[in-house]
Amino acid sequence: xxxLYETKRLxxxxxxxxxxxxxxxxxxxxxxxxxxxxxxxxxxFYTKEYQEVQLNKELINIESNNSFxxxxxxxxxxxxxxxxxxxxxxxxxxxxxxxxxxxxxxDEIDKGYITEAVRKGIEIxxxxxxxxxxxxxxxxxxxxxxxxxxxxxxxxx
Numbered sequence: 729x730x731x732l733y734e735t736k737r738l739x740x741x742x743x744x745x746x747x748x749x750x751x752x753x754x755x756x757x758x759x760x761x762x763x764x765x766x767x768x769x770x771x772x773f774y775t776k777e778y779q780e781v782q783l784n785k786e787l788i789n790i791e792s793n794n795s796f797x798x799x800x801x802x803x804x805x806x807x808x809x810x811x812x813x814x815x816x817x818x819x820x821x822x823x824x825x826x827x828x829x830x831x832x833x834x835d836e837i838d839k840g841y842i843t844e845a846v847r848k849g850i851e852i853x854x855x856x857x858x859x860x861x862x863x864x865x866x867x868x869x870x871x872x873x874x875x876x877x878x879x880x881x882x883x884x885x
Contacts, residue, residue, distance in 0.1 A: 733798065735848050738841060739806070740798040740813070744787060747809075748779035751799070754809040754833065755779075761834035765870060794818055795826075796857065800845045810836045813849040815862070825861035826853065830876070843876050850880065 731742040743751065755762070755774065772778050789795040795818060800811035810833040818826040828849075832842045853859045864882050866873045 731798075733848055733852060734803070735844050737803055738845055738848075739801045739803055740845060740848055741801065742787070742790060742797070743783055743799050745780040745783045747799070748776045748783055750807070750809050751779045751783065752776055754799075754812075758831075758834050762831060765831070765867065765873075793820070793857070796849075796853065798845070798849055798852075800841065802841075809833075811842055811845055813842075813845050815849065815853050815857075815859075818857070818859070823861065824859045825863065826859055828862050828864045830873070837872065843879050846876060847880060 733740040741747075752774065755769075759774075786795070786797050790797070795814065795816045797812060797814040799809050800813065801809060811831060813828070813830045815826045815828055828846070830842055830846055836842075850862060853862060862882075864873075864877045866877060868874075
């Protein structure tokens, strides 16, 4: 499953295990930055083998319609991941909903990339996956993530 989407400045890709090195590079570059916002990672997390397994799991979950994750690259640079956007806990039936989560490279903050990527991801979920409800899971202290949700007209409760 090689899915590729584009926006004005970005490429959004569904990745397979051949991208494990790039995913690992993303996490290494952002290890300290992400610690405040994510669960503590085991040492094994920072290995290529672990990331290969995770990418395989992502593909299985995409194929079974349980989740959908896209990894974000600048259009002019396929060698460096700058973000990921995930839609998890997809519920079918009458509810047709999911939860949204996203993360951005510490060096790419305040450039509008995550808003652009999330906007495209929402379009994909509504148009290709047939969902009509998305909940953004954001820590109240994460003001930058709250601002992204506000720009995308999520109701903040």
